[in-house]
Amino acid sequence: MPDLETRLAARPLYLQVRDVLVQRIIVGHWKPGATLPNETQLAQQLGISIGTVRKALDLMEVERIVTRRQGRGTFVNDYASAETTFPFSMFHDSEGQRISGHKRGRSISRVQASVEEAARLGVRRGDELIRVERLRDHLDQTFMTEVCLLPAKFFTRLPEDFGSYRLSALAQLNSILVGRADERVDIALATAQSASDLGVAEGTPLLRLDRVIFSDHEDPLEWRVALCFMRNERYLVRFN
Structure with missing residues (x-):
């Protein structure tokens, strides 16, 4: 060199x-x-x-x-493979088997970043974001709704099945290495929309996952907020 x-x-x-x-x-x-x-x-x-x-x-x-x-x-490492993708989805069934669920895209749009979105994603207010709304099903029941926001400047190449993208594969497609993730977990009450999506009564307590995933250079790549209703599943974090 x-x-x-x-x-x-x-x-x-x-x-x-x-x-x-x-x-x-x-x-x-x-x-x-x-x-x-x-x-x-x-x-x-x-x-x-x-x-x-x-x-x-x-x-x-x-x-x-x-x-x-x-x-x-x-x-x-192949970041698009199941073996090396970081386990951001921590859902397991009653027997301890991991659940990823079947993803269903609801909508894909390009929006301008709000003040909060800009702060969470390290961009300027008004910068272009890609917004993806989707649902996850398990045993023919929806157990999660997701809203995902990605800075458009990092993702110029998008796959045809973008609605069901996996961030590790999307990053690899755009020559980006995925780094760490920060996740917050709290409780939210079901709105009319989320109650309808999840098949529960409005006001039902839901598990809310708030996640920001960063590149190896600490650039925020994705802000995802998921609302989950746990039936026979559990949220499991395993430390090695």
Whole structure:
């Protein structure tokens, strides 16, 4: 990597290496599931020590960008697969099996960000947002309504079945890496609309999930508010 050593004072070398490797993944140099060159090869390519490469790869594994397997190599994670997508949906049935539900798109529109929306999504008031409203069904009953807002500037490429998008796959399509999520959980009373959607009486207490998902660069990618009525399901958070 030309002149990499001269930039040490501005940013630790292993973080610079991490950024270079991530950029190669983003632009498609290494596809999801691909094996990265080994540490010795990467060190030679970049003109740095193996220890620095190892530290960068260790960080990328913590960030879930790659998976390292002893004796087999380092693999790019596929963020569109069920195995590596962050479990933002925590619903489980009475036997402990995870429920994702069947998504049904209700509407897709482009709107201008309100003051609150701009604050939550890190954009300016009036900036274009993509708004998606959808329902989730389980055992032929609707158990969740969702309103999702995404900054249009990040998502110029949209799949044909956008109404049922999964953020990890959508981000991958737009060369973005998904990072962390902040989630708030509280109780809301069913309005006339949500009561009709969920098949409950108006005023019924509902579980409200308020989630903002960020990129690996801390840009808010999606603000989602879901209203849920729990019948035989439960909301389970599992810590590893």
